[in-house]
Every structure is written in structure tokens, then in C-alpha cells.
Amino acid sequence: MQENLFSYVNASPSSAAAGLLAGKSFLLQPNLSVGGWPCEAGSTALEKYVALEDATIVEKIKNAGATLAGSARMAELGLGLSGDSSARIFSEGKCNVALISDTMGEARVTASLARAFGFKPSWGIISRFGLIGLAPSMECSGIMARTIGDLSATLQVLVGSDRRDPSMLQERLPDGAKVDEPDRVATLGVIRECIDTLPAAESSALRSVFPAMEKSGTAICEVSLPDFKQFRTVHNIVGSVEASSSAGKYDGVRYGHRAENAENWNEMYLRSRAESFGLIMKSYLFQGAYFQFRDYTAFEDACRIRRRLVDTTKAFYKDVDFLLFPTRSAAQNQRSPASIDEMYDAFALTLPANVTGQPSLTVPGLLQCDGVDLGLQLVGAYLDDARLLAFAGRLVDTISDLHQ
Amino acid sequence: MNYEAVIGLEIHVQLNCPTKMFCDCPNRPGDRPNQNICPICLWLPGALPQLSRNAVEKATLTCLALNCDIQPCSVFDQKVYYYPDLPKGFQLSQFHYPLARNGWLEILGEDEKPKRLRIHEIHMEEDVAKLVHETEGSKRISLVDFNRAGSPLVEIVTEPDMRGPHDAMEFLRALRTQIRYVDTAECSMERGTVRVDANISIRPHGSDEMNTKVEVKNMNSIRHVGDAIAYEIKRQTERVNAGEAIRLHTRLWDPEKEITTPMRGKFSGPCVPDPSVPDVVITESWLNELRSRLPMMPAQKREEFVKQYQLTQEEATLMSAERETAEYFEALAGLCQSPRTAAHWISGQLLPALKDRNQSIAETPITPQRLASLLRMIEAEAVNANAGREVFTLLFESNQSAEEIVAQKGLKQVTDATELEAIAERLIAANPGAVEDFRAGKEKSIGFLVGQAMRASQGKANPKLMREIFLSKLS
Numbered sequence: 056m057q058e059n060l061f062s063y064v065n066a067s068p069s070s071a072a073a074g075l076l077a078g079k080s081f082l083l084q085p086n087l088s089v090g091g092w093p094c095e096a097g098s099t100a101l102e103k104y105v106a107l108e109d110a111t112i113v114e115k116i117k118n119a120g121a122t123l124a125g126s127a128r129m130a131e132l133g134l135g136l137s138g139d140s141s142a143r144i145f146s147e148g149k150c151n152v153a154l155i156s157d158t159m160g161e162a163r164v165t166a167s168l169a170r171a172f173g174f175k176p177s178w179g180i181i182s183r184f185g186l187i188g189l190a191p192s193m194e195c196s197g198i199m200a201r202t203i204g205d206l207s208a209t210l211q212v213l214v215g216s217d218r219r220d221p222s223m224l225q226e227r228l229p230d231g232a233k234v235d236e237p238d239r240v241a242t243l244g245v246i247r248e249c250i251d252t253l254p255a256a257e258s259s260a261l262r263s264v265f266p267a268m269e270k271s272g273t274a275i276c277e278v279s280l281p282d283f284k285q286f287r288t289v290h291n292i293v294g295s296v297e298a299s300s301s302a303g304k305y306d307g308v309r310y311g312h313r314a315e316n317a318e319n320w321n322e323m324y325l326r327s328r329a330e331s332f333g334l335i336m337k338s339y340l341f342q343g344a345y346f347q348f349r350d351y352t353a354f355e356d357a358c359r360i361r362r363r364l365v366d367t368t369k370a371f372y373k374d375v376d377f378l379l380f381p382t383r384s385a386a387q388n389q390r391s392p393a394s395i396d397e398m399y400d401a402f403a404l405t406l407p408a409n410v411t412g413q414p415s416l417t418v419p420g421l422l423q424c425d426g427v428d429l430g431l432q433l434v435g436a437y438l439d440d441a442r443l444l445a446f447a448g449r450l451v452d453t454i455s456d457l458h459q
Numbered sequence: 460m461n462y463e464a465v466i467g468l469e470i471h472v473q474l475n476c477p478t479k480m481f482c483d484c485p486n487r488p489g490d491r492p493n494q495n496i497c498p499i500c501l502w503l504p505g506a507l508p509q510l511s512r513n514a515v516e517k518a519t520l521t522c523l524a525l526n527c528d529i530q531p532c533s534v535f536d537q538k539v540y541y542y543p544d545l546p547k548g549f550q551l552s553q554f555h556y557p558l559a560r561n562g563w564l565e566i567l568g569e570d571e572k573p574k575r576l577r578i579h580e581i582h583m584e585e586d587v588a589k590l591v592h593e594t595e596g597s598k599r600i601s602l603v604d605f606n607r608a609g610s611p612l613v614e615i616v617t618e619p620d621m622r623g624p625h626d627a628m629e630f631l632r633a634l635r636t637q638i639r640y641v642d643t644a645e646c647s648m649e650r651g652t653v654r655v656d657a658n659i660s661i662r663p664h665g666s667d668e669m670n671t672k673v674e675v676k677n678m679n680s681i682r683h684v685g686d687a688i689a690y691e692i693k694r695q696t697e698r699v700n701a702g703e704a705i706r707l708h709t710r711l712w713d714p715e716k717e718i719t720t721p722m723r724g725k726f727s728g729p730c731v732p733d734p735s736v737p738d739v740v741i742t743e744s745w746l747n748e749l750r751s752r753l754p755m756m757p758a759q760k761r762e763e764f765v766k767q768y769q770l771t772q773e774e775a776t777l778m779s780a781e782r783e784t785a786e787y788f789e790a791l792a793g794l795c796q797s798p799r800t801a802a803h804w805i806s807g808q809l810l811p812a813l814k815d816r817n818q819s820i821a822e823t824p825i826t827p828q829r830l831a832s833l834l835r836m837i838e839a840e841a842v843n844a845n846a847g848r849e850v851f852t853l854l855f856e857s858n859q860s861a862e863e864i865v866a867q868k869g870l871k872q873v874t875d876a877t878e879l880e881a882i883a884e885r886l887i888a889a890n891p892g893a894v895e896d897f898r899a900g901k902e903k904s905i906g907f908l909v910g911q912a913m914r915a916s917q918g919k920a921n922p923k924l925m926r927e928i929f930l931s932k933l934s
Binding site: 088101110187188219220222297300302303304306308309358 | 502601731
């Protein structure tokens with residue numbers, strides 16, 4: 056049974072290196088390159104593809120003493136969570152930390168399903184070299200862990216510029232671990248237009264968390280972002296356009312699945328791609344190609360609105376320390392959406408951080424609705440990763456103290 | 460009706476960078492197929508492009524050599540189309556924000572007057588792989604050689620300022636000269652390191668309308684560009700005169716039949732910004748550093764040669780046309796007395812000899828030092844001009860110096876008066892007819908006697924001295 060949860064089990068998971076992650080067992084996904092491991096990224100397009108070398112972040116965790124348990128099963132090219140087994144493997148206690156690519160919130164939603172911490176760092180502070188991605192400007196590797204300590208240690212190891220990923224931020228990067236900040240009252244902002252989209256039970260569940268937080272010395276305030284629903288539109292347009300370009304390399308010429316007996320190269324392309332991609336991926340790539348070829352203006356509009364969303368949310372952080380959202384709505388289907396619309400419904404609460412590139416953390420155990428842990432999501436200002444993790448650590452400690 | 464042509468060029472220049480544009484693979488497309496490849500230029504999953512600093516530097520130098528305004532920020536886009544020569548389904552190219560704009564080159568128009576031809580923009584672009592079509596039994600197969608995939612290119616887009624084959628050919632020659640001066644590309648159409656597409660339309664003479672253009676490709680020499688343009692102007696004029704409309708399409712030049720033929724319409728995809736290649740930001744200080752590294756360009760060189768070495772404009776143009784020729788000339792002029800003699804030997808002897816031998820001036824065994832020692836002997840009248848040309852040919856065939864060759868072959872000019880007088884007396888006695896003619900006033904017959912003397916001395920006699928001796932003996 057367990058075999059089926061893994062796409063690849065590492066037969067020799069030992070590590071000799073001593074370091075910050077010594078003794079920690081890591082679960083990966085098959086879209087993260089490990090030299091010699093099959094890396095099919097959940098797609099027939101990468102059938103029998105074996106990575107030639109380690110992704111930069113895999114090299115980093117290995118050097119820090121981590122052991123690699125293997126790769127989970129995952130949704131096609133990391134879009135959504137259909138067929139993803141990371142949450143189950145994690146819940147069964149098979150590993151300490153999982154690295155899960157986060158394109159629209161996959162790492163954080165998985166963590167909320169597994170009742171764990173899930174973190175998507177600021178865009179550009181950890182290397183994407185070796186990540187078989189889909190929407191480069193939206194995605195990065197996320198971290199799922201049982202404790203803030205494991206999460207911070209992992210981030211500290213992963214952060215750092217990489218010659219092999221020149222798209223990374225070139226300035227000073229935030230350190231995952233060190234935060235020297237006096238205890239003070241932190242203010243959390245809740246976006247009114249976001250709360251309005253939630254089912255009544257979930258929005259009152261969220262409000263019911265506020266008193267405990269305020270008692271623990273945190274202020275809550277409401278902010279307004281009438282454009283909130285644009286996050287989803289922007290992600291849908293820009294994400295699908297980038298996906299259409301990124302998936303252009305899956306042509307069956309150099310690797311992956313190639314259709315048999317094609318008459319010419321054009322037919323080989325068409326049939327190989329038709330046989331490779333699933334329904335959701337096909338729709339998504341078609342949609343991206345539509346914006347590229349037929350409605351480029353819409354894409355340009357989306358890019359412009361994206362910049363406005365980045366600026367608007369940035370301005371919030373003058374008055375609030377972090378924004379607060381649920382990680383997911385139990386009313387939505389995160390596991391097997393039947394259409395792109397359903398998929399976007401399912402990740403509507405996490406994808407804003409992918410659009411803005413801001414760091415985002417889901418905290419387990421603080422936001423329940425009808426016995427389901429929805430995950431309490433905190434989003435920080437760009438590059439405020441370390442302070443976000445530090446604050447979450449204090450919040451969890453003080454609230455559990457209050458409960459005892 | 461009288462028509463004039465409106466011509467613009469799109470020129471792809473392959474930069475002579477040591478590595479490719481987005482990876483460290485050697486930039487040697489001609490090597491054994493698929494030898495210079497890596498996960499990045501094959502675009503394996505998980506690879507990310509790493510823009511080469513050297514490529515940006517050479518591209519920028521090229522733009523400076525073509526008098527462009529360098530843009531402080533330029534951006535790579537994905538030019539999307541699907542073809543087996545394109546390993547990732549898009550080509551990285553600067554579509555929306557190019558590296559440079561507003562350049563120009565000056566040529567001499569057909570009327571011999573200077574004419575400035577403008578460059579609209581120059582952008583960086585990666586080359587695509589090469590397809591080789593073969594058959595395996597009865598089956599047609601296509602093989603892909605990725606050596607060229609990711610080679611650094613610049614694309615130069617001119618304004619439609621050219622009016623005929625002459626303008627286009629002169630523009631390409633001037634472009635090649637400028638680029639070879641900054642040494643950023645080989646720039647050889649024959650070897651495919653520069654590829655030229657011409658956009659051609661016609662309009663009534665004197666009109667300023669822009670009509671539907673036709674693109675012509677597949678020319679592999681500057682001469683072919685001129686021929687293809689001339690043919691296309693003639694073809695379009697005939698069509699328009701026959702009442703047909705010109706349709707926007709692409710044609711291929713057929714160098715065998717000397718005609719253009721229509722090719723299948725090329726699918727042109729969209730251009731979307733690439734999220735993984737960082738913006739190319741060029742600071743003023745870096746640009747100044749590049750400017751300080753620019754060599755003296757041909758126009759300045761020409762003026763300098765006129766001033767410093769007293770060459771004529773024509774000689775100076777010849778000596779400055781190529782950077783290597785200019786450097787050779789400067790070296791040679793510094794080693795012998797007369798810079799003009801040096802220029803004449805380079806244009807009259809050295810360059811034609813190199814062409815015959817398929818050698819470049821940079822790699823020829825006739826170094827400026829070896830040629831200078833010969834020129835010094837000629838200047839000192841140690842050898843005469845005829846013997847000098849013979850020695851020059853021999854310089855190609857051995858490592859000996861000019862002095863050694865002259866000594867070994869006994870070509871040293873005879874200037875010993877007694878020896879020459881003995882020859883003169885012998886010839887006067889043997890040629891009474893010529894002597895008679897001279898005394899009768901036919902001055903030309905002295906030339907005959909000098910020629911005889913040169914033959915008798917096996918070319919070693921000093922002809923000037925010999926002439927004087929004949930004159931004094933016969934007067």
C-alpha cells in the first residue's frame with residue numbers, strides 16, 4: 056500500500072553529513088531533480104525521464120545532513136493537488152519535512168490537510184534550479200514541517216543566491232533563522248472582501264479565533280481590498296500563459312513520451328502532446344495559448360493589474376504586520392477539481408501570495424470549522440520571511456499557553 | 460510609370476563569443492554534431508537560462524560600433540513557435556524592449572555623395588538548432604544538431620532608407636567593416652556568420668507612400684543580396700505594370716537560376732516576457748568603460764592616415780577598410796622610409812597574393828618585419844623593383860629573410876660603375892642599329908639598350924644608373 060503512495064522510494068537514505076538538518080528525513084516530489092531519480096513530475100510528458108543532477112536546494116539539504124526518503128506522487132506538473140500523496144505520507148509520520156512546489160498554494164493547502172506548518176517563501180530567495188516548474192513567476196519550492204523549528208532550519212539552509220538561477224534576488228536575502236525583535240503587539244489585517252467570499256460557518260469560525268489572539272497580545276483590524284477577486288483572474292491568465300510557454304518543451308524530441316508511427320514531425324508533436332497531458336493541463340495550456348495568440352491585451356492587462364495588487368498589498372504593511380486568511384475553504388474541492396474554475400475556487404485563498412511573491416505560512420490547529428482544520432494563513436511583506444516565522448512561533452506558544 | 464524601390468534589411472550577426480548566450484557550452488556550431496550541448500541549451504526540465512555577460516558585452520560593443528543609443532534597460536521575450544529546431548517551444552529574443560535604438564552608417568551613394576542610412580534597432584537573440592534532412596532507406600528523417608542552439612546573435616533592423624542594390628551592398632560592407640573593427644563577429648555571409656533578409660517594396664518615383672513589402676531570404680554573399688534586390692525590383696515592377704497587387708510574403712533567392720521563388724508562409728507567434736531571464740540593466744559607468752575600449756574606427760583611421768602618413772584619400776580608404784589591414788599598414792609604415800611605398804606594396808602585392816593563397820593578413824608568414832626588410836632594400840636601391848617582386852614571392856615559400864634570399868639568389872643590384880660600363884661598351888658595340896637610331900634623335904632606343912643590359916646582368920643592374928651610363932657614352 057505504502058509503495059503506491061511513493062513515486063520513488065530511496066533505497067539508501069543515509070547521510071553522512073553533519074549539519075543543521077542532520078537526522079531529518081525529507082520527502083520530495085518528482086518535479087524536484089535528484090540525480091539518478093525518476094523525475095516525471097506527475098506527467099506522461101516526462102515519461103521515464105531521469106534527472107541528470109541535483110536541484111540546488113536538494114544539494115543544499117543533503118549537505119546540511121538531511122536524508123531523502125523518496126518522492127511522493129503529485130498532480131500533473133505540480134498544478135493543484137489531484138493525486139498528490141504528500142499529505143498522507145506526512146500524516147503517517149514517514150518523514151519530518153516535505154518540499155512541495157507551490158504554484159497556487161499547493162504546499163500550504165497540503166500542510167493544512169496534514170495538520171502541519173506549510174510555508175511558501177518570498178519569490179526569489181531560494182533557487183529554482185532543478186525545479187521542473189510550470190509558472191516561473193508564480194512558483195517556488197514550499198516547505199511542510201511539524202514544527203516551526205524544523206521549518207526555520209530548512210529555510211535557513213535553502214535561502215541563498217545561486218549562480219544557476221539568475222532570476223533570484225541579487226540583494227541581501229533574509230536569513231531563515233535569526234530574528235532579533237523585541238516582543239511587541241503585532242497587528243494582523245483581515246481583508247473584508249476575502250471574508251465575504253467564505254461560507255458563513257467559516258467566516259464566523261475565523262472571527263471566533265480573534266478573541267484568543269487579542270488576549271495573547273495581537274491586534275486584529277479589517278482592511279479593504281475591493282480588487283481581491285482580481286488575484287484569481289491575474290493568476291489564471293498569467294499562470295496559464297507562463298504554463299503554455301514552459302510546457303512548450305514537452306515535444307517528445309529529446310525526452311519523455313513520443314507518439315508512435317507519426318507521419319511527420321508536426322503530427323508527432325500533436326499526438327505526443329495529446330497523449331501526454333491530462334484534461335485539466337490541456338485546458339490550462341489551451342487557455343494560455345489563447346491569451347498568447349488571440350488576446351495578448353488581456354495578458355498585458357493582467358500584468359498591469361498584478362503590479363497594482365503588489366503595490367496595494369505592500370501599502371497594507373505600513374499599518375499591519377501580517378495579513379490573515381484561512382488557508383482553504385472546506386466547501387471547495389482541493390483534491391480533484393473537475394475544471395480550471397473549480398481548481399481556482401479551491402486555491403482562491405492561497406494564490407494571492409503567489410501573485411505578489413510575498414511569504415505565506417499556514418499554521419495548524421488554530422482555525423477549525425466543524426472539526427476540520429482549515430489552516431490559519433499569515434502573509435507577510437516581501438522578504439519579511441524571518442519575522443513571519445518568528446511571529447507565528449510566538450503566536451502558537453502563547454495561544455497554547457492560554458488553552459492550558 | 461517610373462518606380463523607386465524602398466528597402467530595409469534585417470541582419471542576424473553571430474557574435475564571436477567563446478560560449479553560448481545562456482550557458483557555458485563552447486560557441487562552435489561547426490563542431491561534430493551535438494558535441495557542444497548541456498541541460499540548458501537542450502532545455503532539459505529544471506534548467507534555467509544564465510545570460511552570458513560576454514554576450515551582452517559583445518552585443519553592446521556592436522551597437523556602439525553602429526552608432527546606436529544603448530537602452531538602459533532591455534528585456535528578453537519568448538518568441539513562441541513550435542519547430543524541431545527550437546528545443547523549448549520559444550526563442551529568447553528582445554522583442555518589446557531592444558538593447559539599442561537609433562543607429563546609422565554612412566555610405567557613398569550611387570551618386571558618389573555621402574548618404575546616411577539609419578538603423579531602427581538592434582536586439583539580442585539566441586540562435587536555433589540546425590536541422591539535417593536525410594533518408595533512411597525510403598523513410599525521410601530529420602536530424603537535429605543542437606550545437607548552434609543558443610549561439611549569441613544580434614539582429615540589426617534598418618530603417619527602409621535604401622533605394623537600390625548599391626545602397627544595400629554598401630551598407631553591408633560598411634557594417635562588416637565596423638563590426639570587424641570592434642572584433643565582435645566574423646561577419647562572413649559566405650560562412651553563415653551573418654544572415655541577411657531584405658524587405659523590398661516599390662512606389663512611384665517621388666512618392667512617400669509605403670507599399671506592401673516582400674521579404675527575400677537565402678542570399679549567401681553581399682553580391683547575391685544586390686542581385687536578389689535587383690531581380691525583386693524588376694519582378695515587382697512587372698507585376699504592378701501588369702495591374703497585379705503585391706502580396707505580403709517571403710521569397711527565397713535561387714543563386715543558380717538567379718531568381719526569387721515564393722516560400723510557404725512562416726507562422727509567426729506571439730512574444731511574451733520571459734520570467735526567468737533578468738532584465739538587462741546597463742549602467743552609464745559600464746557603458747563608458749566599453750566606450751573606452753573601442754578602437755579607432757575606420758573613418759577616423761582614414762583621416763589619420765592622410766594626416767600622419769600623407770596618403771591620398773583613396774590610399775587611406777584602402778588601408779583603413781579592415782582593422783587588420785590598418786594594423787599591418789601601421790606596423791609596416793613604422794619600419795620603412797616611405798609610408799606610401801608601404802601602402803602600394805600592401806594593396807598592389809600583398810593583398811592580391813593573400814587572396815590567391817587564401818590567407819588572411821593576420822596569419823600570413825609575410826610579417827610586417829619580413830616585408831619591411833625587403834622594402835628597405837628597395838629603398839636603398841640594393842635590389843631593383845623586378846627583383847623585389849621575385850623576392851616577395853619567395854618570401855611565401857621559405858622562412859628566409861629578404862636579405863638571405865637576395866644573397867642566395869644573387870639578386871643584389873649591381874651598382875658598381877666599372878662593371879656597368881663594361882656591359883654598356885659591349886652592348887654599344889653589339890647594337891650599332893640602336894646606337895644609330897639614338898644619334899638620329901630616337902630617344903626611345905635608349906630604353907631598348909637598358910633592357911638589353913638588364914637581361915645581360917640577369918636583372919641585377921641598377922636601371923637608373925645604366926641609363927645614365929648609356930647617355931654619357933653616346934652623347
